[in-house]
Amino acid sequence: MIRRFFSKFLYFSCYYGMISFSQPKSMIEKSKINVNWKVIGHAQQKLYLESAFFGNRLTHSYLFSGPPHVGKTALALDFARLLNCENGNLCGKCLACVNPVEIFSELIVIDKDTEIKIDEIRSLKRDLALKPLSGQKKVAIIANAENLNRESANSLLKFLEEPQKDNFFILTTAAVGFLPQTIVSRVQKINFSPNSKQETEKHLNSLDISKAITKQVLELAPNKIGLANILSKNIEELERWRQQDMELDDLFSQSVFERMQYTSQISKLETQQIVNIFKTWLILSESRLRQTKQKDMKAQTDFIKALNTALMHFKSNLNKRLVLDNFVLSF
Ligand SMILES: [Zn+2]
Structure with a gap:
């Protein structure tokens, strides 16, 4: 039984990264400010990000690693908005909180299922080179970072090694084993776990969908709120x-x-x-x-x-x- 557990553990370690949360608990403190995260679940990860943000311990590059469709990219978007929120708590009212991604000039998102080519990283670099508005931070989110090819990964690496003061990177991946070790060693890794079935069910019950659809979606995606969201709509x-x-x-x-x-x-x-x-x-x-x-x-x-x-x-x-x-x- 121990061997079975271990082989399962090894598989997930390889594909999703280590299961345990990588930051010592002593480093994680509850801030006094209430942050209005939109993403459901992932309390430890939110706490860690709040602690880094309010404690001025931000690093320039993060890697959100964990199973697909559990809310990694959604939390990356929330975090990017928090970094720029005028009220510093994801107030839901300022421009940084309400601007759609497409017109939010401080935020650059690459989110695709196919290969990320070097031209896209070059374009990202050009966007990041433009100065942010006063007091704002430029945040680049690269979702499904395992899709970087060798050229684009190398190009990104140079940037991660010498980040500008107001630039932040958040990479997300469900397949950390496909990322070059040179990149993984340059970023602060935060591991994610699947959502609980209760969380997913609670979310589905809050949507305006029939009970039959809720049941079907819950059967297919009991532990993935992101996927449940897509399928329900x-x-x-x-x-x-x-x-x-x-x-x-x-x-x-x-x-x-x-x-x-x-x-x-x-x-x-x-x-x-x-x-x-x-x-x-x-x-x-x-x-x-x-x-x-x-x-x-x-x-x-x-x-x-x-x-x-x-x-x-x-x-x-x-x-x-x-x-x-x-x-x-x-x-
Ligand atoms: Zn705000």
């Missing part, structure tokens, strides 16, 4: 995830030969489309793993490992068909 997306959930069931019940036939079909898709399917399966599998009985855990962890390996191979541009064949033989 987009019926087509909800249907796509339900479909993928059913395909996952099929895949588990199929023989290797049937799986081969299935992957032969999906091999006709573009690599990026296959990567998106695998990422969806990874998220669904993680939710399943949390509800899996001990005796079925090995099958789930083997499947998750197989997905991770395939994603790594896709990122290395290995032959698509070869990656898929290896994948079906690995679980």
